[in-house]
Amino acid sequence: MEDSQIVELLTVRQEEGLREAEKKYGRPLYAVARRLLGNREDSREAVSDAFLGAWQSIPPNRPENLFCYLAKLVRRSCIDILRRDTRKKRGGGQAELSMEELSECLPDSFSLEEQAEGREFSQRLAESINRYLCTLPETPRQVFVSRYFYADPIREIASNFHMSGDSVKSMLYRTRKGLKSFLEKEGLYP
Amino acid sequence: MKKQDLFQAMNGMEESILRETQVKRKQGQRRRRQKRLLCALAALILAGTGVTAASLNRHAIPVSPTESVSSASSSPAEPESSASPSPTASPGKGVTLPLEEPPANIDPATASFACPFFWVDGRQYASFVSVPYSESLIGKRLGYVEMLVYDVGEFLPPSEQEALSYQTALGCVEGDFYEIPGYDPEFLLGMREEHVDGEKLLFFFSGSGQTFYTGEDLFQDLLSAKGRVSSVRAEIEKETEYEIQRFSVPIEEDFTPFLEALCSAPAVPDEETPGGVRLGELSVQLEDGVEFRLVLCPGGYVKFAGIYGVAFQIDSELFNTWAGYCQ
Numbered sequence: 269m270e271d272s273q274i275v276e277l278l279t280v281r282q283e284e285g286l287r288e289a290e291k292k293y294g295r296p297l298y299a300v301a302r303r304l305l306g307n308r309e310d311s312r313e314a315v316s317d318a319f320l321g322a323w324q325s326i327p328p329n330r331p332e333n334l335f336c337y338l339a340k341l342v343r344r345s346c347i348d349i350l351r352r353d354t355r356k357k358r359g360g361g362q363a364e365l366s367m368e369e370l371s372e373c374l375p376d377s378f379s380l381e382e383q384a385e386g387r388e389f390s391q392r393l394a395e396s397i398n399r400y401l402c403t404l405p406e407t408p409r410q411v412f413v414s415r416y417f418y419a420d421p422i423r424e425i426a427s428n429f430h431m432s433g434d435s436v437k438s439m440l441y442r443t444r445k446g447l448k449s450f451l452e453k454e455g456l457y458p
Numbered sequence: 459m460k461k462q463d464l465f466q467a468m469n470g471m472e473e474s475i476l477r478e479t480q481v482k483r484k485q486g487q488r489r490r491r492q493k494r495l496l497c498a499l500a501a502l503i504l505a506g507t508g509v510t511a512a513s514l515n516r517h518a519i520p521v522s523p524t525e526s527v528s529s530a531s532s533s534p535a536e537p538e539s540s541a542s543p544s545p546t547a548s549p550g551k552g553v554t555l556p557l558e559e560p561p562a563n564i565d566p567a568t569a570s571f572a573c574p575f576f577w578v579d580g581r582q583y584a585s586f587v588s589v590p591y592s593e594s595l596i597g598k599r600l601g602y603v604e605m606l607v608y609d610v611g612e613f614l615p616p617s618e619q620e621a622l623s624y625q626t627a628l629g630c631v632e633g634d635f636y637e638i639p640g641y642d643p644e645f646l647l648g649m650r651e652e653h654v655d656g657e658k659l660l661f662f663f664s665g666s667g668q669t670f671y672t673g674e675d676l677f678q679d680l681l682s683a684k685g686r687v688s689s690v691r692a693e694i695e696k697e698t699e700y701e702i703q704r705f706s707v708p709i710e711e712d713f714t715p716f717l718e719a720l721c722s723a724p725a726v727p728d729e730e731t732p733g734g735v736r737l738g739e740l741s742v743q744l745e746d747g748v749e750f751r752l753v754l755c756p757g758g759y760v761k762f763a764g765i766y767g768v769a770f771q772i773d774s775e776l777f778n779t780w781a782g783y784c785q
Contacts, residue, residue, distance in 0.1 A: 394470025
């Protein structure tokens with residue numbers, strides 16, 4: 269079933285839309301969650317929460333790309349789970365690895381929770397990341413998104429982009445360094 | 459906390475950027491899936507892995523001693539480290555699919571989620587079919603399979619890599635697996651899987667360790683399919699730039715002649731078939747709820763989805779009729 273048909277079913281509150289979404293995207297979404305959390309039960313919970321979130325948010329939202337929309341919901345659920353139980357950070361998932369790599373882009377003192385206007389700052393940060401990614405050539409941009417949004421393992425990224433694992437790692441390193449400089453220029457460092 | 463904050467900010471990424479990356483990811487997944495469907499696992503067998511006793515132990519599937527798979531097997535399979543790993547065939551002796559442990563260096567990229575598979579006691583089990591879960595469909599719990607999702611430790615110090623090494627090379631699914639009443643667990647296992655619209659049961663088939671002389675050995679001796687087919691569907695796929703759309707279309711035609719032809723067809727090693735793009739896929743449901751897939755290949759060859767290394771050639775007219783339903 270086409271995404272637009274599924275969204276239409278959800279919009280008119282037909283549960284069949286939820287079933288079709290799960291049938292079409294349940295497995296790849298579970299893959300994203302499983303990679304982030306490294307834990308079966310939590311991953312299932314994250315995917316269930318994401319579908320519940322979709323049911324609650326469509327309408328009013330009408331996503332054009334349902335998978336990306338659901339992937340964001342899954343990531344959000346994963347982050348909630350990680351925050352709820354910090355032990356999960358060491359559960360073997362890629363989330364901790366990804367976050368560790370990304371942490372190079374921010375100074376030690378940085379924390380959204382410590383920001384007076386955390387939500388607004390988070391929005392600015394997201395916009396800056398988007399702007400930075402738009403300055404990159406296609407391949408480094410997609411490799412970055414594969415790693416830090418979809419939490420794809422290095423080998424899988426290497427396979428997708430016909431590169432070696434080492435090339436992927438060095439490309440990610442350069443991109444992270446570039447992001448750090450970009451955030452500095454944008455005044456996002458305290 | 460700062461790491462999580464930046465990680466969270468990534469959720470504000472523009473949809474156009476996510477979408478272009480998703481297209482690339484899908485292309486990669488599709489490539490790997492096609493590779494897999496064209497006997498990726500058979501290729502792994504044929505490549506030979508030189509698995510040592512030590513590495514076999516390291517990769518052994520963690521099955522509870524009291525609930526081991528071998529307890530359900532009439533003769534527990536020993537890894538045939540010295541045997542040729544490729545399917546063997548000789549006149550009148552059929553096609554024997556070897557037992558084989560997981561390769562030591564399986565590419566995690568191959569182990570994606572499109573086709574769940576795992577190893578137990580040297581047998582490769584692969585699943586192409588799931589049905590709504592029913593308690594009557596499963597029997598005794600036989601064990602547990604650990605999941606291979608990714609190659610852990612790429613960014614971890616050696617000490618932590620070691621601590622996480624239990625996650626290596628076992629399969630691309632995880633969970634308890636069960637016998638299916640009425641079937642040999644060396645041939646068919648089941649695994650439960652939760653979905654939004656209810657629980658599903660995945661059927662995992664294996665041909666490892668089996669010798670096939672004719673289709674009768676598979677479709678009658680192992681499946682008892684004659685007289686028990688309740689319905690047949692054509693599984694049609696249409697690829698677009700972004701996704702693969704799947705349609706399942708019921709076929710009214712009597713399946714008996716096709717099944718009879720399959721049963722009387724001699725087994726042929728996969729490498730003797732012409733290969734190429736598959737012409738269609740049939741989904742066959744049995745009266746007890748068990749379901750399997752048949753892949754229709756050029757030259758009138760029919761392969762059983764999940765059992766790699768053997769094919770059955772049937773009459774071209776009959777074959778073409780059924781392949782036509784899949785277009």
